[in-house]
Amino acid sequence: MHKARQNPLVVFSNVSQRRPVPVFASIASAIKAIKPAQTMTLFLAKLIAWSPSANYIDAVNRAYRAACEFQIEGVATNLPFHLNLLKRADFQANDVYTNFIADNAAELVGGISHNNHFFESDGDDQANAAHVAVDGPAGTSAIPAPMQGRVVSVDVAEGGEVALGQQVAIIEAMKMEHTITAAISGIVRQVNASPDDVLFEGTPLFFIEERDVTPDASLQEEEIDLDHVRPDLQEVIDRVNTGLDEHRPEAVARRRKRNQRTTRENIADLCDEDSFIEYGGMALAAQRRRRSVEDLIKMSPADGMVTGIGSVNGDIFEDIDSRAMVLAYDFTVFAGTQGGMNHKKTDRMLDIAEEWGLPIVLFAEGGGGRPGDTDIPAVAGLDTPSFIRLAQMNGRVPLVGVVSGRCFAGNAALLGCCDTIIAAEDSNIGMGGPAMIEGGGLGIYTADEVGPIDVHRKNGVVDIVVKDEAEAVEATKKYLSYFQGRTENWEAEDQRILRSLIPENRLRAYDVRTVIDNLCDIDSVLELRKDFGIGILTCLVRIEGRPMGLIANNPYHLGGAIDAPAADKAARFMQLCNAFGLPMVSLCDTPGFMVGPDIEETAQVRHVSRMFINAAHMKVPFFTIVLRKGYGLGAQGMAAGSFHKPFFNISWPTGEFGGMGLEGAVRLGFKREMEAIEGLEERDAFYQKMVDAMYEKGKAINMASYLEIDGVIDPKETRHWLVRGLKSVPETKRNADTPPGFIDAW
CATH class of the missing domain: 3.90.226.10 (2-enoyl-CoA Hydratase; Chain A, domain 1)
Known part of the structure; x- marks a missing residue:
């Protein structure tokens, strides 16, 4: 049976003319219960009544008859409310509306007599409850149950010695096991509980005659080894380590071959020491239908995107001003493409950034959507909210995009939403990469030919051009500093x-x-x-x-x-x-x-x-x-x-000031006068005289x-x-x- 609290609910539903299930109203079971706990809500019963006739009132009458057969004693329920409702003429006529209950609440909870269709109880409400003695032997003290629950184990016997703090029993409550310890030292004179007993809070478990007892050495609390790593923790450590650079030497080597840093190296350089905490680091590519989890752990750490929060320039500015969020695509994982899980991660991080006003730094290196993700039930995935979510941050917090290497398609779309783009000289940026260009029948190009830095520095796409990732991170920190506040130390030229x-x-x-x-x-x-x-x-x-x-x-x-x-x-x-x-x-x-x-x-x-x-x-x-x-x-x-x-x-x-340039003003304003002067030198002298006069005026x-x-x-x-x-x-x-x-x- 379910445990319950005071005022459990009895819910009646589906009073209908139609037949929902092929049964009549029935009572499935009955039991005598202990006193309900105060911390839980109980759904005691559900009554469904139907009638084979076409008359709604027949179903109502069946429901009322069945409700009168409910016998619930010892606790207050909402059964009288339902009985009153079923007997109201307007309810029986189905003349009800949205606020019907609220408008008639006083009458529905009033005392109305109903006929009970069951035999009365003999009054032995505690027949199934554990019988325990309340009083123990003279000269003893009780160890009571600290909560209502089921006894899992009794760890001492009558006549045995117990030391202060020694475990004497375990009680289960709310699916959690609680250790019961002795509050005094002494001899156990009476044991009142057995395994599987259900006891009330305060019920005596044991009675102990107090006396000095030398604690059993085997029961002494073991000294905790602060360096010990439990298996569950070791599993977490191993999983986290799998995604770190030191455990991915091949991926690091590929970056070095291109004279680039890893994603995590860039983040470590950007954020203050020990300030970055990673969100979603255990995400894997949504490819469990085609690959094993073990393979995905090796192939897709963090699903190709490292995200988290940290501090930038915290040595200069207060904590509240140095906060920042980092979203960094990892090109070593499926070429930085946008997987289902890293899109989900992006959306989660952007929600946090919006709620708490965190500036965002986006390291954009990679492509667009990843077609190999088989676990996402989608056709085109065009309902992905990541792009509009980042765009919604426009004007709310500073958005900085950082690029080194290839940045195409979806990565470029996110980059373009940033306030400021900082790009290394090796960057190539485009709304479509070579594959998309070729697929559109627009020619065959290498990645280096699409959107090189010399194009974007002149067309305004890139705001700051730097040599490499190290300079890009340095420029990012400097850029963010202007939005973080005033600096105290400064110098100026004479x-x-x-x-x-x-x-x-x-x-x-x-x-x-x-x-x-x-x-x-x-x-x-x-x-x-x-x-x-x-x-x-x-x-x-x-x-x-x-x-x-x-x-x-x-x-x-x-x-x-x-x-x-x-x-x-x-x-x-x-x-x-x-x-x-x-x-x-x-x-x-x-x-x-x-x-x-x-x-x-x-x-x-x-x-x-x-x-x-x-x-x-x-x-x-x-x-x-x-x-x-x-x-x-x-x-x-x-x-x-x-x-x-x-x-x-x-x-x-x-x-010097004027409604237009002085020279042009003279040529236009004194055109006729100048045309009337035949000599070139005289005309030039007149022109210069008027310019000088207008200059003095302006x-x-x-x-x-x-x-x-x-x-x-x-x-x-x-x-x-x-x-x-x-x-x-x-x-x-x-x-x-x-x-x-x-x-x-x-």
Whole structure:
């Protein structure tokens, strides 16, 4: 019989006109029970009533008659409720509705007399219970049962000696065996329990006459060998070791042949020492229908994907800020293809990352779906949620993709969802590898010919290009640091150097990277997409340890004019900074947006307008510093859409401003006057005179006098202005309540 608690349930169901099973209502068994335990719920009985007639009331009457035959004593049940329900006229008429029970609860639990159709009990409710003596011999103390349960063994006999703490019995409760020990030393004078007895809590098991007893040496607690490894633990250790590099020499050798590190070596380099804990390390490829478990353990450790959590840069930042999740494909397992179990593992990890706000580092090396997985009941597997789950993390936590070697198909799709891609020079990245290309009738290519690094560094797919995996991991740690917080230790160059970096000749180009390197903390500049959209630089930087995003026009490209790739690059960088609360600084030196028939063929109108749209949605502080040229809509784009939109908009003394470039403004505005001048020298003199006049009008000092900018400063004061600006605005740090941002994949 089942053990029960107070108020067990009697459930009546399927009161139906139809015949569910070919039996009439019946009572299967009866038993007299002990007092129910308080920790369990019992489903005592289920009554199914049916009627061969077409009348619903006939089935109800049968159910009522059968219910009256139930005899349950000693505990309260819900049987009266069901009897009351079956006798209600509206129930018998099948006039019930969803809230019928709730609306009539008071009447259904009320006292209504029903006829019992059974013989009354003789009152001997404990006939089957274990009979035990409550009182023991004089001068003895009881050892009671600490819980209700079944006696498994009695380990002492009457007349025997017991020492304090010695095992005297074992009781089973809730399918767990509990050791009962003596609370005192002495002689056992009475044993009240036998194996298989079911006893209540507090029932005396033994009565002991207390006296000093010398413990049996054989019963003394053995000293624990802290180095002993039990068989069950050894099995786990062996299984874990199977997937470690030191137990996979052939796999390691294959990596060395390609001058690459193993997946676990990359993770160990990324995460702080002893901080990484692995999830799903015992997963195996879903191929048990075609291979033995032993083979799969050797062939598919972790199902080709190592996942877990750890700390990155924990020596610099607090625990809460240095947290990170790692998803790393293992190319040595089925060429890094995506198996059913590693997809399941990915989904599990992404759920954790979303719930707890963990930045994600993805090591993407391998291909797409693995056709050899036979255990997954699927046709195409296109319902796999891994891709949309990673995409849903966009703008919630930093997503970093790291590539070395081949990254095709599904691996590339996940990589493309990352905010930033860091790739080694040996990388090949493509939405389809050689096999897929050939299968589509598109030609035969080697893996090295598909998406090499020189293609992706120029087209904007890869943000940071490095030599190898070691540099990739180092770049990943540096990249994550900007989203982890402020650093306390920093150095800066003598800021007086900034006074000399803009040429006095206003037509002379200069290297804006030199300005950035001297303005920002030493070794704090990390440039993204260096070889794409080269008209604008996008960098993560620090000012007195504070992380910021920086954009700057490049005078070496189109004189600083903004073309479509540069606008796309700047707009997406704004999204990145805005999503994760990085204040932005803009170093403006542009003659405006690039124009011309060829330029318009690149959809320039749409591309450059992205800068305005993204600026309009920014919530982080924006600071603009005009180094030299601030002309037209391009300058407004570099100032978050308007010169009065930034927290401050200041200029160096070399700043010059206008609705368009000075030279073009003179040629357009004074076209007739110039055409009227016949002499070439006189015309050139008139032209230069007007340019000089417009230059004087558009000088930074004059611009500031009209309050179109906030001031003109000594370049060496630029850091001071930025620090004061940062100290004057609230810190924009993401938390659980922050709505997710959005970072375009492009």
